[in-house]
Amino acid sequence: MGVLAPLWDHLILVLVLSLVLYQVALVIYRLYFSPLAKFPGPKLAAASLWYEFYYDVWLEGQYTFKIRELHKVYGPIIRISPHQLHVYDPAFYEELYSQHKVRHKYKYFLDRFQLPLSGFGSIDHKLHRDRRAALNKYLSKQTVARLEPMLLDMLDKLCGRIEEFREKGEKLNMRIVYQCFITDVITLYALNRSWNHLDSPNFSPLWVETIAETVKMGHLLTQFPIIFPIALGLPRWFLQITKPGFALLMDFRKAIEVDTKNIIEGNYKFDPDKGNGLQDTIVHALLESDEIPPSEKEYPRLFEEAFVIIGAGSDTVSNMLTNTHFHLLDNPQLLKTLRDELKEAMPDRYARANLKDLEALPFLNAVANEGLRLSYGVSTRLPRISPYESMTYKNWEIPAGTPVSMTSIHIHQDPTIFPSP
Structure with missing residues (x-):
């Protein structure tokens, strides 16, 4: 064992150095040679997933808001991880989540709960559409x-x-x-x-x-x-x-x-x-x-x-x-307006509501729509991948196979769509 000890020490040293060199090479590739290297964004985010980990895990879901800050610094399209881009522009929404083009989901994002057989967890575009159609x-x-x-x-x-x-x-x-x-x-x-x-x-x-x-x-x-x-x-x-x-x-x-x-x-x-x-x-x-x-x-x-x-x-x-x-x-005044509308439509407060009648009430519908806007549905980013062809955002060509995401909170709070959001 005494003879082998130096060999083991040498082997461990070689493994550690190899791992360090691999990580250094990987960071260099991601920063300078990756197809996404041309896109703006913080270098730490481009170099490692630990940047995302810090904001989403350590700070419990704060990356959504950090991304909004990053857009103010770097522009409407940024690199938020070694593999993923994010766009903050409502005009790009229909292109990214197009109903007429193939858009796969991102496996990295879906693997969290191990539900590949559900419609939500289906990565393939056609499979997801078939399951959703059912x-x-x-x-x-x-x-x-x-x-x-x-x-x-x-x-x-x-x-x-x-x-x-x-x-x-x-x-x-x-x-x-x-x-x-x-x-x-x-x-x-x-x-x-x-x-x-x-x-x-x-x-x-x-x-x-x-x-x-x-x-x-x-x-x-x-x-x-x-x-x-x-x-x-x-x-x-x-x-x-x-x-x-x-x-x-x-x-x-x-x-x-x-x-x-x-x-x-x-x-x-x-x-x-x-x-x-x-x-x-x-x-x-x-x-x-x-x-x-x-x-x-x-x-x-x-x-x-x-x-x-x-x-x-x-x-x-x-x-x-x-x-x-x-x-x-x-907002007591808004509550009063809603109550007045409901009292007029339903003078008997103990009578059962009728869905068809409620759908005809404009202020009630406005309240419901505003409630939906302020609730966001899924508040995190939703990545999509164009697997066979590149996407274009303004002067940027996004390589095929690149996960690109947008975030509902950013859209729902955009003052160009909703004044005083």
């Missing part, structure tokens, strides 16, 4: 109109719960309330089994924490996607001790796994005699559809689609309702 009719305006009785029942329950707290003089966190309301609606429509968070005495703050932790972990999992499959194999008690957010995420996945398997096994079906559930729900419809191949009806695929629908849908819509609620309370 869902479109269940998310259309006509379908929502058919859900009106169910929505009104849920609203009655929501108003009843709010009234309980009002009579007791207790405060309510409306973020939790709306999250529970929307989740109950979505789970009933997706799975034909509502999770009934509105029935919980204090609503379900743990559920809201689950969604918040899931979103928060997204940045870390983007940088290190290997963490997720490792976490799936660890016992829950260990996750609860080391990273409680992962334990909540595993519980979320487990609940949808159980519900999806029950649907495949023939449970949760609509029974007109008992009046339970809905006649047409999303996962049931996909399972029974004649328009999609058998491979798209298998358990892993249906589970992943349900996971995305429930997770993304409940968070984005409840966030919109919460923000709209806040801004109305913060």
